[in-house]
Amino acid sequence: MDSSVPRAVGDPHDPDTDPLETREWIEALDALIAQEGAERATFLLRRLLQHARTRRVPLPQVLATPYINTIGLAEQPPFQGNLEIESRISSLVRWNALAMVVRANRASGELGGHIASYASAADLFEVGFNHFFRAGQQGDLVYFQPHSAPGVYARAFLEGRLTEENLDNYRRETGGKGLSSYPHPWLMPNFWQFPTGSMGLGPLFAIYQARFMRYLEHRGFAQPSARKVWTFVGDGEMDEPESLAGLSIAAREKLDNLVMVVNCNLQRLDGPVRGNGSIVQELEGLFAGAGWNVIKLLWSGDWDPLFARDTHQWLEKRFLETVDGEFQTYAATDGAFNREHFFNKYPELKQLVAHLSDDDLDRLRRGGHDPVKIFSAYWHAARHTGQPTVILAMTKKGYGMGTAAQGRMTGHQQKKLDGDQLLAFRDRFALPLTDAQCDTCEFVRPAREAPEMAYLHARREKLGGYLPARVARSESLETPPAAAFAKFALEAAGKEMSTTVAYVRMVGALLKDAVLGRRIVPIIADEARTFGMADLFRQIGIYSPIGQLYQPEDSAQLSYYKEAVEGQILEEGINEAGALASWVAAATSYSAHGVPMLPMYIYYSMFGFQRVGDEIWAAADSRSRGFLFGATAGRTTLSGEGLQHEDGTSHLVASTIPNCRAYDPCFAYELAVIMEDGMKRMLGEQEDVFYYVTLMNESYAMPSMPEGAREGILRGMHRVREAKGAKVRLLGAGTILNEVLAAAELLERDWGLAAEVFSVTSFTELRRDGMELSRARRLGAAGAGQLPWIARQLPANGTPVVAATDYVSAVADLIRPWIADAYVALGTDGFGRSDTRASLRRFFEVDRQSVAVAAMHALGDGRAGEAAKRYGLGAGAAPWAR
Ligand SMILES: Cc1ncc(C[n+]2csc(CCOP(=O)(O)OP(=O)(O)O)c2C)c(N)n1
Numbered sequence: 062m063d064s065s066v067p068r069a070v071g072d073p074h075d076p077d078t079d080p081l082e083t084r085e086w087i088e089a090l091d092a093l094i095a096q097e098g099a100e101r102a103t104f105l106l107r108r109l110l111q112h113a114r115t116r117r118v119p120l121p122q123v124l125a126t127p128y129i130n131t132i133g134l135a136e137q138p139p140f141q142g143n144l145e146i147e148s149r150i151s152s153l154v155r156w157n158a159l160a161m162v163v164r165a166n167r168a169s170g171e172l173g174g175h176i177a178s179y180a181s182a183a184d185l186f187e188v189g190f191n192h193f194f195r196a197g198q199q200g201d202l203v204y205f206q207p208h209s210a211p212g213v214y215a216r217a218f219l220e221g222r223l224t225e226e227n228l229d230n231y232r233r234e235t236g237g238k239g240l241s242s243y244p245h246p247w248l249m250p251n252f253w254q255f256p257t258g259s260m261g262l263g264p265l266f267a268i269y270q271a272r273f274m275r276y277l278e279h280r281g282f283a284q285p286s287a288r289k290v291w292t293f294v295g296d297g298e299m300d301e302p303e304s305l306a307g308l309s310i311a312a313r314e315k316l317d318n319l320v321m322v323v324n325c326n327l328q329r330l331d332g333p334v335r336g337n338g339s340i341v342q343e344l345e346g347l348f349a350g351a352g353w354n355v356i357k358l359l360w361s362g363d364w365d366p367l368f369a370r371d372t373h374q375w376l377e378k379r380f381l382e383t384v385d386g387e388f389q390t391y392a393a394t395d396g397a398f399n400r401e402h403f404f405n406k407y408p409e410l411k412q413l414v415a416h417l418s419d420d421d422l423d424r425l426r427r428g429g430h431d432p433v434k435i436f437s438a439y440w441h442a443a444r445h446t447g448q449p450t451v452i453l454a455m456t457k458k459g460y461g462m463g464t465a466a467q468g469r470m471t472g473h474q475q476k477k478l479d480g481d482q483l484l485a486f487r488d489r490f491a492l493p494l495t496d497a498q499c500d501t502c503e504f505v506r507p508a509r510e511a512p513e514m515a516y517l518h519a520r521r522e523k524l525g526g527y528l529p530a531r532v533a534r535s536e537s538l539e540t541p542p543a544a545a546f547a548k549f550a551l552e553a554a555g556k557e558m559s560t561t562v563a564y565v566r567m568v569g570a571l572l573k574d575a576v577l578g579r580r581i582v583p584i585i586a587d588e589a590r591t592f593g594m595a596d597l598f599r600q601i602g603i604y605s606p607i608g609q610l611y612q613p614e615d616s617a618q619l620s621y622y623k624e625a626v627e628g629q630i631l632e633e634g635i636n637e638a639g640a641l642a643s644w645v646a647a648a649t650s651y652s653a654h655g656v657p658m659l660p661m662y663i664y665y666s667m668f669g670f671q672r673v674g675d676e677i678w679a680a681a682d683s684r685s686r687g688f689l690f691g692a693t694a695g696r697t698t699l700s701g702e703g704l705q706h707e708d709g710t711s712h713l714v715a716s717t718i719p720n721c722r723a724y725d726p727c728f729a730y731e732l733a734v735i736m737e738d739g740m741k742r743m744l745g746e747q748e749d750v751f752y753y754v755t756l757m758n759e760s761y762a763m764p765s766m767p768e769g770a771r772e773g774i775l776r777g778m779h780r781v782r783e784a785k786g787a788k789v790r791l792l793g794a795g796t797i798l799n800e801v802l803a804a805a806e807l808l809e810r811d812w813g814l815a816a817e818v819f820s821v822t823s824f825t826e827l828r829r830d831g832m833e834l835s836r837a838r839r840l841g842a843a844g845a846g847q848l849p850w851i852a853r854q855l856p857a858n859g860t861p862v863v864a865a866t867d868y869v870s871a872v873a874d875l876i877r878p879w880i881a882d883a884y885v886a887l888g889t890d891g892f893g894r895s896d897t898r899a900s901l902r903r904f905f906e907v908d909r910q911s912v913a914v915a916a917m918h919a920l921g922d923g924r925a926g927e928a929a930k931r932y933g934l935g936a937g938a939a940p941w942a943r
Contacts, residue, residue: 124346128339128380130428131357134365137437142191146516147432150219151187152490153505153513155180155461157215159478159486160502161228166476167502172232174242177459177472179212181326181429182293185454186212188435189291191517193443196526198655203529204267204292206324207243207257213529214240217252218506219517220527225504246531247682247720250749254531254653256682259675261301264321265642266679267292268307270653271319271449273646276604279626280579282656289443290319296340297329305347306638311449312352314606319449320442324429326458327385327392330473336386341453354448358438359455361431363424367413375409392457392468396422429456461489533684534747535651539576540740546570547733553763561692561756563729563763565593567736568661572601572629577659577740582647582687584631584662586640592663592692592758596620602628637668641676648685648751657744659687665699666691666755667706670714681718685751686743688736694725694755695867696889697901698796707893712872715753716825723753723825725866726774727798730766731822732756734774757796759898774820776850777827782818789814789916790855792864792873794821797907801865804912811931812924816916819854821864824875827851831879849879857881861919865907885919887912891941905940 077083094102113120162174179186186209195201205213214231217223223240230239234248241248243258255270257263271290277283298304311319325341327333334340341357348355359380360368368376383391383403391399396419404410404422414422428434435454442450459466459475465482466472478486483499486492494505507514521527543551547567572578589595602625609624631647633640640662646653647660669691670677677689693699696709715723722739726732732754739752764781773779778792782805789808793801798820805816821827830849837843855862861883864873870888877884889905902908910932917925929935937943 124349125342126345126357127374127377128342128359129357129368129377130359130434131355132434132437132441136441137433138440140433140436142432142436142520143516144432146513147187147191149491149513150191150517151183151432152492153219153507154187154212154215155183155490156486156492156494157218157228157504157506158183158211159462160504161211161215161231162476163478163483164229164502165231165233173474174211174232174476175208175473176211176478177462177466177475178206178295178324178326179209180460180462180466181456181458182206182209182324183212183460184430184432184435185293185322185324185456186216188432188439190216190528191520192436193289193439193524194291194528195288195524196521196528196530198532198653199286199288200525200528201289201291202254202267202270202653204255204257204263204270204290205244205529206293206295206298207260207263209293210241210243213244217527218504219514220521221506221509222527228504244529245682246684249531250533250684251531252529254529254649256679259679260295260298261303262676262679264292264294264298265303265307265638265676266645267321268311268316268319268449269639269642270646271316272310272314273643273650274318274654275314275316275606276582276631277650277654277656279604279606280629281627282658283654287443288318292319292321294321294323295329296323296325296327296334296344299323299340299344300329300334303638306636307642308348308351308353310639315447316449317446320439321449321451323451323453324456325453326429326456326460327389328458328468328470328472332470333386333389335384336389337384339385341455344451344453348451348453352448354442354445354450356438356442356450356452357455358428358434358452360428360434361426362433363426363431367425371413373409375407375413379403379406379410389458389468394468396420396424399423427455427457429454430460461486463489532652532655535655535657537747538580538657538744540737540745541571541574541577543730543733543737546574547729547736550729550733550763551766553729554765555762557760557762558729559756559758559760560726560729560732561592561758562760563732564663564690564692564756567733568594569597569600572597577744579629580656580658581629582631582643582658582660583629584633584640584644584647584660586633586637586664586668587635588663588665588692589630589632591665592756594663597630599623601630603630603632604628637664637673638676640664641669641673641680644687644689645676645680645683645685648680648687649683651686651747652684657686659740659744661688661690663690663692663756665706665708666694666711667708669708669753670711671708674714677721678718680751681720684720684749686747686749687751688739689751689753691753691755693758695757695795695797696893697898697905697907698757698759698867700898700901701895702893703895704893707889709867709869709889709893711753711755712825712866712868716828716872716875720750721753721825722750722823724823725755725795725868726822727793727795727820728766729763730770731774731820734766734771735822738775755795759796761796761799773850773854774822775826776830777823777825778819778821778851778854780817780854781820782816784809784815784817787815787817787860789816789920790860790862791816791818791912791916792821792862793818793912794824794864794866794868794873797865797867797902800902800907800909801912803909804865804916807909807913808916811913812917812922812928814917814920814922821866821873824866824872827879828875831876835878851876851879852881855880855882861885861916863887863912863916863919865912865915867907883919885915887915889940891939891943903934906934910934 244253459472466475599620605624613622615621644662651657696707742748808814834849865887870886873886
């Protein structure tokens with residue numbers, strides 16, 4: 062065994078040099094517990110440890126406890142249900158889940174699906190469904206282990222919420238009746254609430270959800286309640302950094318509304334999670350160290366009589382020295398093997414189980430398969446205060462699947478069972494099926510009057526209804542017109558500012574809006590000062606569940622660093638993953654809580670789609686409604702920061718997310734119109750879209766909004782410079798629009814060429830519109846003469862078009878298919894680097910001179926080469942080759 066792996070108190074291999082003395086100490090402690098109770102024992106041990114520390118005595122690992130259940134028999138509450146009926150229900154669910162996957166794969170081997178994971182999690186889920194998970198918007202929020210979805214479907218089928226046809230269309234979704242592979246609110250908007258398919262995001266999102274629930278309470282949107290967030294996670298999944306990322310905030314903010322259940326079946330996809338060590342002990346140390354309440358749920362009640370007789374803790378010793386790789390083998394083998402290899406190692410253990418048959422040994426379940434122990438763990442977790450709770454539940458992967466999958470290395474991907482294996486499963490779980498029904502994998506749903514059905518419905522009724530169930534709509538909110546929050550931007554009249562400054566002013570005004578103001582959730586990841594938002598600290602406060610325990614250093618300042626219980630800002634620290642998780646919680650609050658909120662997360666744009674892109678994808682799946690502001694955006698606009706900071710790609714990624722409306726505005730009035738429209742669509746009309754808007758920190762003159770620009774701004778482009786007899790059309794986005802406007806001046810002044818200029822606020826929206834029409838044309842559904850917006854702005858007339866953006870040229874290339882004339886796309890391809898804006902724009906060849914030369918070349922103007930020389934362009938290799 063790897064001695065570096067923390068397993069438990071001390072090392073079981075330490076030789077005992079004086080067993081008699083050891084015994085006396087242990088007996089003294091036992092006597093103390095018996096006479097004065099556990100509390101006094103805790104006190105004395107703590108004192109002893111303190112003293113030992115001052116005497117510099119090396120101490121054993123104190124974050125790991127023995128490999129036994131945390132909750133002793135004496136603290137176990139009575140089970141509050143009918144075990145026999147619940148066991149029948151869970152057998153039915155197990156069967157239907159298995160049948161669903163096997164049938165799907167009989168129909169087509171390419172569909173996949175998992176049986177072994179749910180087989181291990183079934184009892185953990187079922188106890189929750191029968192006793193704990195409260196339904197509805199005032200109920201609990203449950204994040205399910207993704208590949209255990211078959212079990213959740215199978216239960217919903219028993220409950221009558223899904224049909225046999227649905228089950229038969231598991232993983233066959235294109236026909237409209239299917240069930241999604243994993244929890245996906247986008248695909249099953251009335252069923253799944255939380256997407257968890259990408260490992261690690263479930264636990265992270267759950268933690269921030271629990272925190273957001275507290276935020277809602279402290280901000281007066283919800284009453285303090287006993288609502289819980291339950292999140293089910295695989296032990297292999299705990300290797301994802303995101304799974305652990307939120308542990309400290311959960312403890313720091315005392316999120317006792319959170320219960321994480323780690324399904325410790327000791328296996329992941331390829332093999333054991335910690336073959337040479339112990340995942341349970343390792344996680345115990347991590348969670349306890351972070352400040353969580355840890356409940357180990359390792360052994361079923363079947364073991365209790367053995368523990369009671371094992372007065373010298375031989376079992377504990379044997380458990381401690383057994384690594385997970387061995388435990389897996391014990392799961393895959395029978396009672397005889399377990400006796401020989403596990404128990405017979407020590408004569409004392411051999412003796413301990415001498416009265417049990419091999420079959421009896423085979424029936425010694427692990428804790429995560431014993432509803433009574435699970436109930437007890439949940440019961441304690443639900444009542445624990447002041448800390449979040451993690452339950453480390455030991456299970457067997459493929460439990461009950463016999464030689465087909467139980468404990469097998471290949472169990473994860475087992476999706477086909479032969480006739481004998483199906484019969485064995487039927488017998489193991491006493492299912493009411495004939496051999497023939499078994500062979501065809503018939504689904505089973507007893508009549509509604511059957512005792513198990515009556516019981517199942519009664520339990521759910523008591524817990525407020527069925528679950529998971531997602532609410533798709535909330536109340537609609539009245540949103541303000543741009544004139545109400547951005548008059549300064551609509552009538553800027555040449556005033557200089559950056560779009561970031563304009564944004565901050567708009568947020569300041571929106572915060573005062575009677576309806577929306579308090580629903581705005583400003584989120585920052587330690588960059589408020591960078592974006593000029595520090596004034597908001599005092600104005601609306603930073604959320605802190607315990608207020609502010611110190612007088613801030615800058616308390617004499619007008620805008621000091623104010624933390625408050627009712628604070629509105631979520632200041633996440635340097636933690637984009639956490640900030641995004643908070644954003645998702647707020648952006649889905651309309652559904653999870655029936656409280657529509659408007660999250661506005663502003664961040665360094667490079668650390669968005671690139672850094673936490675998978676979270677944004679999951680946010681889209683979640684039907685998030687809110688704003689993401691990629692600030693100090695662009696590869697040449699964020700000038701001094703260099704390769705890691707300069708974002709040239711986020712708009713390209715944003716274009717791939719179907720419900721993301723992405724904009725790269727240049728002018729403050731464009732930003733105002735986009736925000737006005739976004740709020741209306743998301744909060745008023747309740748469209749399941751979210752907005753990604755890039756903001757820049759370059760100050761320049763902001764024009765007033767021209768008449769009639771609104772539609773073009775929203776559709777993606779509008780004309781900002783007219784030119785009679787234009788020879789070329791120039792398109793610009795973000796701050797590069799200013800270079801493009803300057804290029805038009807150069808062309809006219811230096812070469813006598815007239816150019817008209819368009820502001821492209823969204824290449825993405827233009828592309829979508831174009832794709833829509835192309836498809837309609839392809840399918841013969843387009844009306845005669847119907848044109849996409851871009852073609853209406855740029856009617857075919859032989860005039861070449863040149864576009865330039867602060868993103869890679871592929872962004873501008875997105876619209877190429879709908880431009881009838883010659884088209885040149887310029888962008889910032891290559892690695893970013895630090896320099897002044899002017900130098901960077903020259904380097905990436907998106908400065909005014911480069912645009913002018915590109916236009917002349919596209920025009921076939923023979924003076925293009927001369928122009929390049931005159932402007933000093935073309936030295937060195939291409940930017941993407943440097
Ligand atoms: C980010 C990510 N990486 C990989 C996968 C593929 N995957 C799905 S389940 C799984 C194994 C899960 O093991 P564990 O978390 O231990 O759960 P178990 O099935 O054993 O209960 C893997 C690798 C994924 N879904 N998400």
